[in-house]
Amino acid sequence: MERKKIRGRGAQSSAVPERFGLDQREADGDWRDAMEALDGPPVKLRTTVTEEHPRTILSFNQSPDIPFDRSVNAYRGCEHGCVYCYARPTHAYHDLSPGLDFETKLFAKPDAAKLLRDTLAKPKYRPRWIAMGTNTDPYQPIEARYRITRDILKLCLDTRHPVTITTKSDRVLADLDLLEELAKRNLTAISISVTTLDPRLSSLLEPRASAPRKRLAAIKQLAAAGVPTHCSVSPIIPAITDEFMEEIIAKAGQIGARSAGWIPLRLPHEVAPLFREWLDVHYPDRAGKVMSIVRSIRGGKDNDPNFRTRMKPKGVWADLFRSRFHLACKRAGLISHDNDPKFQLDCSQFRKPEIGGQMRLL
Template identity: 50%
Template sequence: MTETIKGRGSRQYLPGRFEQTTVEAVDDGWEGAAEPMSGPDPARPRTEVREEAARGIISRNDSPDVGFSRSVNPYRGCEHGCSYCFARPSHAYLNLSPGLDFETKIFAKTNAPELLRREFSRRGYRPEPIALGINTDAYQPVERRLRLTRRLIEVMLECRHPFTLITKNALVERDLDLLQPLAAMDLVKVYFSVTTLDPHLSARLEPRAAAPHARLRAMERLHAAGVPVGVMFAPAIPWVNDHELEAVLEAARQAGAESAGYVLLRLPHEVAPLFRDWLQAHLPDRAEHVMSTLRQMRGGRDYESGFGTRMRGRGQYAELLEHRFVLARRRFGYDGLRPRPLDCSRFTAPRPDSPQGELF
């Protein structure tokens, strides 16, 4: 497949790294074009949502590169279709393509709210801030119908449990009635991932995410309602969007952001060939220059997974990017802010269900 697909970040069903056999459609000249392996109309792949009962819901990590130790992801796969998404390789564990399957075959953990409530009920549970929607966006399009993220937030509010969330979707405004009382108790912070201010570039990089102006507008409305907001310039891609770092931080500060961060483009496993293909489809004139610069920051490879360098890279270009970020953060007033920490002391374990119901 060589043509881009409207509304999709990938244009191929790249096999996962665990596949022992692969299938490739070939036109042998008989009966017209060969039937593609993925279905009768690969130019318009539809989104399939598959419900699943998860066995656990809180993931734990001890990575020094991220600012959280616990996370909850109500969905696997993401319809936003970000061409650079570091989570794409996770679909290979399901014997699905990290390419088009990742953005068209979405798994919804329909029992996620019940599992979270059960975790909070465990004897000896100790609260720490939970990062909601880290691997894939908790506010992707299917959330409008399934409302799993909203139900998870309802559990957080019931139990007074602190959490953060990061999203590319203005749909987060829907849950302002929950986020506002949580914010009043220092129990929530909302981060918006803003990759570019250019709607045309955004439509190609992250085709089903909210437009940049919609994210900034949502940020401004949450801030006006008293919900702490921040911005992540992620990923920073050399020669594609890195020149916008200062503009994004400035626009976010004007919208009320009180914290800012950035992450260098990460290309683990199948993400590297998928992103190279995206470059050839959308920015062929600079594709080699982009990859060459990335390799300079990754020790000559497409990606380095080591702690300490995977989020920032190394070398002169990486140092320049970090220096620009530090200066921009200072220039736009982020350094003078002192956001309030999340409060873990308010946690209250959920009341056990009783066959007699509740009298009070």
């Protein structure tokens, strides 16, 4: 029997993760505990936003696989609903499903800019570029209401602090005025992910992200304004999106992108069963082929979680994708990166922010 599709969302269920024992919790006797089991998910899922007030906002990492050591995430969860999103498992830490909860039960941090200002003002703080969009998209739909990303960009401009953004949304153009000023000082670079050129496929893979044509238009407008712009052809999903690689790179070169990169599909923790479920619903005819190729580039597993290898697939298929990518970049005149680009931004202009009305000495 054909599975019922949940339209407008990426995940097709609210599968409960097993890592934290959430599947063993006792029901409280409320009728809602059994509602989904009996009737299935609600016909129309509503997005909710909870405001949270953490004590810090700047996260540091020591990963050898990414070129930045600090990041800011203004939101948790992401309404874009990309079924392949490697950030989905983070919702499990909060007793929420990495499936439908991740894209419908969102969290916003309205104090993010203030918290970042306090951090930048500390005597021992030393600047290196801050990455935004590393976990969830800073320009997902709720940014239009909260404008947290804009507040952070204002702070970065005021303090001359370098910042990068990764997004799947043309909403980034709402802050073009700030990005232009940052770019003039070599303080920013933007990476826009274009997964496919097929709007129907995009609506299934990443149902509430901007359409591919809008992302390409954003690259063109950012580049025309002098903002260094990178096109990320990510993730590459074998037998689903890889056919678009060359055309995406060619278009990116034509509209002014400076560089391009690719990242193969990653399926950590609960993302693997969610993606398999998505394949069964939307592409049952090729599900086996897709996962066979994924496992072939991941050492026979659905995912490789190890440092230094998780971003570097191996095997015949990986070599083929890599060769195709580099050849396409050469033809398009783009600088090529196998994963995240290493932006060269200026940290020497940094000036500590004013705190409590105290003026800068210089």
